[in-house]
Amino acid sequence: MKKYEAYLDIETTGLSPIYSDITVIGIYLENKEESILIQLIGKEITSYNLLYIIEKVHTIYTYNGSRFDLPFIHSKLGIDLEKHVLHEDLMYRCWERGLYGGLKKVEEKLGIERKxxxxxxxxxxxxxxxxxxxxxxxxxxxxxxxxxxxxxxxxTLREKLYGF
Structure with a gap:
């Protein structure tokens, strides 16, 4: 039973999966009973570890994940996440509301704090x-x-976009 919603972001050594590596995969898992942040670092970033984490995930939310995070993961780990979970790229939801730019720019426009x-x-x-x-x-x-x-x-971005 897939009971978690997840928020995913990766850090890399560059923009091209051909010449670059994934350094961190951050995934925040949440349901009504619990929440946990998992960060895979360096050698912990394996297809096995990622699939283990997402096996109970129903939906993953990203920002520009359709064009960056998910293709990078597919290229480096051989996992097409969209074959395992539903995926919503919040960037396109932002575009529907006239909010353009990278995540940080959209956060600024919506008053989302960043330390x-x-x-x-x-x-x-x-x-x-x-x-x-x-x-x-x-x-x-x-x-x-x-x-x-x-x-x-x-x-926080998803909550603001959906009004909850």
Missing amino acids: LKEVNGRIAVILWYRYTKHNDYNALNLLLEYNREDVMNLK
């Missing part, structure tokens, strides 16, 4: 390399916090 205003996708790549090349756990913690904000703000 790590200075961190973006480019900085996320730098943080990953600081962690992997210099064993910098502060960089890893900042990257994970950035990913957590992205994932949790997807939930």
Whole structure:
């Protein structure tokens, strides 16, 4: 029985799955009884681990996931998530309401708070390399916090778009 709704965001070393890797997969699982944030990091990012996490998921929500997150996951892990779960890309729901731009720009327009205003996708790549090349756990913690904000703000965005 698939009982969770999930919010998913990935961090990568670049924009092309051919030349880049997934560094973090953040998934926030939620139902009426419980919620949990799971972050797969580096070598934990396997098809087995991802499929295990989503086996009880009914719907996954992303922002630009149709064009980035899901194709990247498919390319790197061989998993077409849309064959396992329903997927809603909130970016298209935003477009229906005249809200264009990246997630951060839409968050600004809707008044969704973000603590790590200075961190973006480019900085996320730098943080990953600081962690992997210099064993910098502060960089890893900042990257994970950035990913957590992205994932949790997807939930807030969905609530604002659907009015609940």
